[in-house]
Amino acid sequence: MNWSSAEIGVLAHAVSRAPSVHDTKPWSLEPRGDVVELFERFDVSLPRHDPTGRDRVISCGAALANLELAVRALGWDAQTALFPQPGRGDLVAQVRASGRAAVTELTSARYSAIFRRHSHREPFRLRRVPVRRLRALTGAASEPGVQARLIDPRTETAPLADLLEYAAEVLKDDRAYQRELTAWLSLPPGAAERTSLPWAGLVRRGTRVPDRITFASRLAQEGLLVVLTPDDTRRDHLHAGAAAQRIWLDAVAGGLVASVVTQPLHLPEVRAGLIEQLGLAGYPQLILRVGYPAEAVPEPVKLPVVQEEAR
Known part of the structure; x- marks a missing residue:
């Protein structure tokens, strides 16, 4: 078979809605037969925020998760090969439509959530997500070796607050980082300065950092998951991005909102401190904060309807 123009449009639209570092969308798609x-x-480079390109590959992982979902939502089985050509470092994945397959309820729910997902960097509703729901979300991290670990609000938010407070102060004072951030982002006047959630958004020079006790108290009210990988290779980063996106989509499908935090983990001392103080069995790639939205949740999006074309 060959992809129809309508199917290609569905695939491209789903991938375009994947989260990416600074909304750079550091990927491209090329359909070839099936x-x-x-x-x-x-060419998409963030030398201050993402000096090694780790977040760029994580972003590609999120795009891959959306691509696989869109293929399955169109009624095809999806077979994925990662880094299939050793001589092509830019080719991160090939997704093949291997035959017709029924659309599962899980695929339908996640596909719909693609178009309702957004980065919620504001405060959550005061009611905290129950631990059992957060633990259920960790099951979506079905990538090889990837673990989504719940941060214990009783014992682990204090050391986490120390590390994130340190990172916020470093990033506030990093003029090159702030210039890069300004160049890539377009925010309403005063938007960054109004935030009181330096762990939830992008730290700007005017971001207010609360005292340690307040910081830890606010973190304890949030659902926090850290996504870990067994190694720190590009393949691990790709798996982490795909796993985080599936967790995020399951959260949205269940009426929750979320946002991803990666900036502090680019400071080696913060990443090492997180591993040591939380006893992490792997490399932390990102932190996902999950909560109840203060506003109404949009209606689900229906599956794509694509007219059959002659193959």
Whole structure:
């Protein structure tokens, strides 16, 4: 078979809604017969925020999760090969439509959530997400070796607050980082300065950092998951991005909102401190904060309807 123009449109639209570092969308798609290839764009560079390109590959992982979902939502089985050509470092994945398959309830729910997902960097509703729901979300991290670990609000938010407070102060004072942030982001006047959640958004020079006790108290009211990988390779980063996106989509499908935090983990001392103080069995790639939205949740989006074309 060959992808129809309508199917290609569905795939491209789903991938375009994947989260990415600074909304850079550092990927491109190329359909070939019954395969769609996902490429990493090396020309998208954030030398201060993402010096090693880790977040760029994590972003590609999120795009890959959306691509696989869109293929399955169109009624095809999806078979994925990661880094299939050793000589092509920019080719991160090939997704093949291997035959017709029924659309599962899980695929339908996650596909719908793609178009309702957004980065919720505001305070959550005061009611905290029950631990059992957070633990259920960790099951979506079904990538090889990836673990989504719940941060214990009773014992682990104090050391986490110390590390994130330190990171916020470092980033506030980093002029090169702030210039890069300003160049990539377009925020309403005063928006960054009004935030009181330096762990939930992008730390600007005017971001208010609460005292340690207040910081820890606010963290304890949030659902926090840290996504870990067994190693720290590009393949691990890709798996982490795909796993985090599936967790995020399951959260949205269940009426929750979320946002991802990666900036502090680019400071080696913060990442090492997180591993040591929380006793993490792996490399932390990102922190996902999950909560109840203060506003109404949009209605679910229906599955795509694509007219059959001659194959």
